[in-house]
Amino acid sequence: MTYAPVDPVKLTGDLIKCPSVTPIEGGALVLLEAMLTEAGFSCTRIDVNDVCNLFARWGTRGANRSFGFNGHTDVVPIGDADAWSFDPFSGEVVDGIMQGRGATDMKSGVAAFVAAAIDFVQQTPPDGAVIITITGDEEGPSIHGTTEILNWMTENNEAMTDCLVGEPTCPDVMGEMIKIGRRGSLKAHFTARGKQGHSAYPHRALNPVPAMARLVDRLSRHQLDTGSEHFDPSTLVVTAIETGNDAGNVISATCTSAVDIRFSDVQSSTVIIEWLTREMDLVAQETGVEFDLKTKVSGEAFITPPGSLSNLVSGAVQSETNVTPVLSTSGGTSDARFMRSHCPVVEFGLVGKTMHQVDERVEIEQIEQLKLIYGRVLKDYFA
Template sequence: MTHPVVDPVALTQALIRCPSVTPAEGGALALLDEVLSAAGFTVHRVTFSAPGTPDVQNLYARFGSDAPHLVFAGHTDVVPPGEIARWKHDPFGGVIDDGEVHGRGACDMKGGVACSVAAAIEFIAENPGFPGSIGFLITGDEEGPAINGTVKLLEWAHARGERFDHCILGEPTNPLALGDMIKIGRRGSLTGRLVVHGQQGHVAYPHLADNPIPGMLRLLGALIDEPLDAGTAHFAPSNLEVTTVDVGNPASNVIPAEARATFNIRFNDIWTPESLEAELRRRVGAAAGGALRYDLRFEPTNATAFVTEPGPFVAMTAAAIEAATGRRPTLSTTGGTSDARFIKDYCPVLEFGLVGQTMHQVDERAAVADIRRLTAIYKHVLASYFAPDGTSVAQP
């Protein structure tokens, strides 16, 4: 088979022109299906559903049938563009201006997807007998509730007998310049909602009322006054942030009936959601002392902390990055959550993609030069991973 040459910049532009705002497919997966199928990949488009959530289309593709199997992961869904009039260019135009591709998803993360696809196709064309398989896990639900996306796509693939040895997730990991950072893990996320109940009344007659606000301040103090931990080898200390405190009271002469607060914890690998919830309930219960009436509940979470311990796979990727950029990337676990939290249950995963300075912003964009360099980095990784001389990190 003669494999087509795929220009990663042109593919980035084409993907941006697909209006795939979560949960809409927008033509992005259909485009990847066409490109990968033409290159000899076996492609599956699968849709997942769940009550109360929108249906989501996803894509799984594989070239080869043997181990080792290196899979690239990513998403083609994007956040809404907001007020389009504020954009310099059409957010779904994929315009190149001053050496940058403009549009929603340019860096988060249609550019990263385009680079991995172009790199894989070029590598296969140049190494038709390489020892192993290359796969793609592409979802349309990363920017949404993440219910009908990667987590179910992984389950579907595993049930079919698919096994992965390592994964690269092309999220925009670099803070300032390509080569700055590899993400080798992510913090977990847990959201809590606290309500303190009182008795509404007149401020001039406090003995006939029960103000919940002092109690709320006491409970929040118990949550934030003592650090949760001091951090670990790969993680900063866990942090709890109170994100809203509200009594819904427009009157200055009325004691409110209740006070409500929401908080979120980004936690490290000391904690599980269950152990963290238990500790927070302990703190609140001790501070309440049986004198306060309150409710504390936690939102369900699928975001747990994890780390891919540095080893040959991470070192190989870092070497490819340094060879292309002259920078030795920092190994980090900072930032929010990503689909790596699901992938880590199936194989070691790291994240490396484009510069993320403009992700989710008006005039989101990615440098053309970075798109080409990232493609070269991914191709270098493939060449090292499938080294025919037995030095591959995937060798037993």
């Protein structure tokens, strides 16, 4: 009987039709579990609270070599439905373009590595294991997603020796970029507390706004570092300064601000929080305004040093696209920040121009290329 390869374009469309807006499963993992089970993968659902996750392994547990893929089927909300030119959950192909929420980020990536993995184990069963982990909580808080999968793997003696995350990584041209790490991410929220009063009698009040302005100016003008071999300089962006005051003749009692910091491997969240606290305390001493600081760390900076894994993926990309990818640590966070504690990890996926946008879409040629690249990665890995 002739084996029929899995069509990654059709699978992408089928996944887009599943309205899996975080944390709703929407049928996407049910579809993938059924496909992988039929192909001989041992599948386990790891559902925690409202989050659904899937672990799938072909081959024996504890194999000497086990190559893994990681991705997510949850998507961000569509926003204004009337702003879309098409049904965001249509999964239709028009003039060579796959349309719909998740077309780029990242149902196409999931479809490509699932299709590549199924074809590979059916056509050339490897000496080792192929593992697929898919979460429904990457676009959300990321508390009960990939971390829960990794916890379950530890408890059940499951392990990957290497991992490829299928997030979109290419800015403009298919094949141009592989992510070998990510910057750290930290958000800080300041509250300044003064004394409310009439703006005609400022001496009777304690205005927190100039104090906050002084603080964010100090933070903005400070250079955290100059970067490193694989990382650009760390950045701090002030994203909000607010009082909630609509009255023009009232001095507010409080003022809040928020900053977003993306940091290189020169830094750590601990060091940055200590610096933020020192600057805040200095302004408090200078102005008499009381300050509070709350922080949230989404991830530390990390890197998988260039080597066998990045060379493997780079070689597959070059073979299928004739493009030599650069190794980068740019962009926001991804679930690679969790996988890196388990095994060496890199990221490669298609062009991400329209991710999270209205009218999200991708060229079907890229989806087909991506499956070929992932298939070559598996072939070369187990050669």
